[in-house]
Amino acid sequence: MVVRMKLAKSKIVKVEGPAFIRVVEGALSVLGRELTPREHAVIPKSKVMVFKAEKDSVIELRVGEGGKFEELDDVEITVPPEWSSAADRILNYDKPISVIVLGNVDSGKTTFCTFLANKSFLRGFKTAVIDNDLGQSDIGPPTTIGLGFLERPVSSLSEVPLYNAFFAGSTSPNGLVDRVVVGARMLMDAALRHGAEVIIVNTSGWILGRGARSLKLALLLSLNPKIIVAIQREAELEHLLKPFQGLINLEIIRVPTPRVLRARNREERRFIREASYKKYLVGAKTRVISLDRVGLLFSFIGSGFPLPKSEIREYEEALGLPVLYGETSSDAIVLVVKGALPASSLEQYRERVRELSGKEEVVILPQGFERGLLAGVFSPQGKFLGLGVIREFNFAKRSIEILTPVDGEIGMLAIGSIKINESGREIRKLDSWTI
Numbered sequence: 420m421v422v423r424m425k426l427a428k429s430k431i432v433k434v435e436g437p438a439f440i441r442v443v444e445g446a447l448s449v450l451g452r453e454l455t456p457r458e459h460a461v462i463p464k465s466k467v468m469v470f471k472a473e474k475d476s477v478i479e480l481r482v483g484e485g486g487k488f489e490e491l492d493d494v495e496i497t498v499p500p501e502w503s504s505a506a507d508r509i510l511n512y513d514k515p516i517s518v519i520v521l522g523n524v525d526s527g528k529t530t531f532c533t534f535l536a537n538k539s540f541l542r543g544f545k546t547a548v549i550d551n552d553l554g555q556s557d558i559g560p561p562t563t564i565g566l567g568f569l570e571r572p573v574s575s576l577s578e579v580p581l582y583n584a585f586f587a588g589s590t591s592p593n594g595l596v597d598r599v600v601v602g603a604r605m606l607m608d609a610a611l612r613h614g615a616e617v618i619i620v621n622t623s624g625w626i627l628g629r630g631a632r633s634l635k636l637a638l639l640l641s642l643n644p645k646i647i648v649a650i651q652r653e654a655e656l657e658h659l660l661k662p663f664q665g666l667i668n669l670e671i672i673r674v675p676t677p678r679v680l681r682a683r684n685r686e687e688r689r690f691i692r693e694a695s696y697k698k699y700l701v702g703a704k705t706r707v708i709s710l711d712r713v714g715l716l717f718s719f720i721g722s723g724f725p726l727p728k729s730e731i732r733e734y735e736e737a738l739g740l741p742v743l744y745g746e747t748s749s750d751a752i753v754l755v756v757k758g759a760l761p762a763s764s765l766e767q768y769r770e771r772v773r774e775l776s777g778k779e780e781v782v783i784l785p786q787g788f789e790r791g792l793l794a795g796v797f798s799p800q801g802k803f804l805g806l807g808v809i810r811e812f813n814f815a816k817r818s819i820e821i822l823t824p825v826d827g828e829i830g831m832l833a834i835g836s837i838k839i840n841e842s843g844r845e846i847r848k849l850d851s852w853t854i
Contacts, residue, residue, distance in 0.1 A: 422480045422488075426472035431491040433469045436462035437483035445476025450498065450530065451537030452572035460574040462486070464694075465687040468574060498534060501674045506538045508672065509646055514544065514616040517607065519642060521635065521659060522650035524624030525683065526676045529557060531650055532621045533576050539617040540569040547615035548579055549606050551599065551638070552623045554590035554688065560699040560806055561590050561692040562793060562835055564599065566606040568615070576621070583609055584803040586795025588717055588835035590692060592623055593630055594851055598717075600637045607642055620644070626656060635659050649673045689845060696793075696843035699806045702824040703841075706807075708832070710817040716795075716833040718854050719782050720812070723748030737771045743786055744814040751780035753854075755814065760785050784854060789819075791838035791846055792854075796823055799830030807832070808841060 423443070426432060434440060440447070441459040447470040454460060454470075462468050464485065470478075480488055509518055518535070522528040532548060539546040550558040550565045557576035559565025563586050567579035585602030592599045603620065610618050620642060625631045636659065639647065647663070649656045649671060660671055683691075715721035726734075726745030734754055735742045741757040752772060760768070760783065769781040792809040807823030819832070822841060834854060838847040 420480075420482045422482070424478055424480065424490075426476045426478060426490070428472055428474050428476075430472045431469060432472075432478070432480075432488055433467060433491055434462050434480065434482075434486070434488045435465075435467045436486050437464040438462040438486040438488065439481040440468075440470065441479045443477040443479055445478075446473040447471065447476060447478065448473050449574050450534040451541065452574055454574075463575070463577070463691070465683045465691060466575070499675050499677050502531060502534060502677075505648060505672045505674050506535050509535065509648075510539055510542055510544070510617070512645060515611060515618065516616070516646070517618040517620065517642060517644040518646045518648060519620045519622065519639060519644045520648045520650065521622055521626070521656055522624065522676070523626055523652075523655055526624065526650045526652070528552075528621055528624070528650055529555075529576055530677065531648065531674070532619050533573060535648075536569055536576075536579070536617075536619055537572045539619075540572060544616040545614050547582075547610040547613070547618045548576060549603060549610065549618065549620045550576060551603050551621055553587055553592055553595075553599070554623070555691065556695070557621075559584040559803075561695050562586060562588055562806075562837060563795065563803070564602040564606060566610060568610075568613070582613070584795075586716075586797075586803060586833040586835070588793070588795070588833060588851065589837060589848070592625060592634055596630070596634045596637055599634060600641050603638060604641050626659065632659065636662065639663065645670065647671045650676055652676050693839075693843050693845060696806070696839055696845075700808070700822070700824060700841075700843060703808075703822045704824070705810065706821055706823060706825075706829075708819045708821060708829055710812075710819060713819075713829055714831045716797075716831055717852060718834040719748070719751050719753050719780070719852065720746060720854050723751065723753070725814075733775065734772065737775050738768055740768075744812075747776070747778070750778070751782060752776045752778040753782040753784070755784050755786060755788070755812075757786050782854065788854065791840060793835035793837045793839055794821060794823075795833035795835065796821075796825045796829055797831040797833065799828055801830070804829070808839060809834075 447454045546569045558567040563584040565584045587598040723746040744755040746753045772781045794807045796804045805825045807821040810820040836849040
């Protein structure tokens with residue numbers, strides 16, 4: 420559907436994606452960005468943007484299936500006044516300054532980060548955003564923490580170019596506190612080295628429970644921000660804020676959730692992730708990588724030494740299964756066996772291997788376990804290059820076949836715990852360190 424409409428000065432149009440809006444005459448503003456004639460904004464599926472006419476304007480709207488729009492009169496629906504006050508307060512601090520934004524799911528964290536980033540950029544500050552939401556990352560692909568620098572005002576963080584990323588390997592931070600904290604700290608340091616004056620850290624909406632407390636408190640202690648922005652409807656973040664209330668070198672700014680937000684359900688979130696996988700796998704081709712030249716991160720495989728054939732025969736006799744490959748390290752043993760492994764018998768197999776090997780950590784995998792595993796691809800210098808999907812481990816040739824758009828030299832593969840097919844659809848989520 421294509422609509423051409425007039426908007427009087429100060430009028431508001433709320434647009435839910437998928438949609439495209441273009442200014443024909445006049446000017447619109449969205450989260451601190453101004454759109455002038457011939458400029459446009461894209462509203463992705465399941466997202467909402469609110470545009471204000473800065474003068475009498477004519478706009479063109481193209482709305483896809485499931486999208487919609489409506490004209491409103493409430494000027495304050497675009498940005499709560501508390502947000503403007505918070506942004507002014509933050510940007511008046513001495514530079515460099517780091518800000519962590521906390522909030523529940525669908526509280527407006529990403530919207531606030533976009534607004535603050537635009538305000539910072541338009542004030543002339545070199546502005547970096549670290550997107551720490553593994554499942555709904557806008558700057559990097561899903562399963563990563565992304566770092567980007569604004570090059571112009573943006574309507575969405577997805578328009579911020581990716582500078583570097585840390586691959587955590589899952590779409591949820593649960594059980595990955597160490598990776599999320601290390602990745603965020605590495606990217607914070609990279610932003611500072613690159614001259615960032617304002618660093619904005621977006622976080623996940625996981626705020627309740629012991630795991631969430633561990634993650635958020637570890638992030639705050641590691642990143643040591645000057646300001647925490649807490650976006651809350653009532654007092655749902657106070658259990659995370661109170662430990663820091665007595666510190667004089669940290670300011671906590673509480674702001675409300677905007678009324679215009681639209682909650683996304685699980686299927687919509689999955690759709691957004693899968694669209695992002697596809698985007699980052701465009702142009703992928705098969706590459707064969709040597710296990711003896713490239714390191715594997717977050718994997719038992721590749722960290723040890725191949726078992727000799729005589730020891731493999733011992734494990735075959737103990738398990739009553741053909742063993743295709745074996746590897747041992749100082750703390751673990753890995754066996755790849757032919758055929759399916761009944762889940763009910765897996766612990767019994769592990770116990771036999773523990774007794775024989777003396778290793779507490781036992782990993783037993785069926786042939787073909789690797790197909791579809793998502794991997795992060797890194798350069799020999801440790802810079803994130805892109806995503807890949809593992810097709811096959813060839814233990815006889817000691818190589819990995821991977822589908823990836825990355826052309827350059829590869830120094831490391833980080834093994835994820837998400838399986839996808841080659842069209843980007845999520846198939847299965849595994850525990851970390853499965854292989």
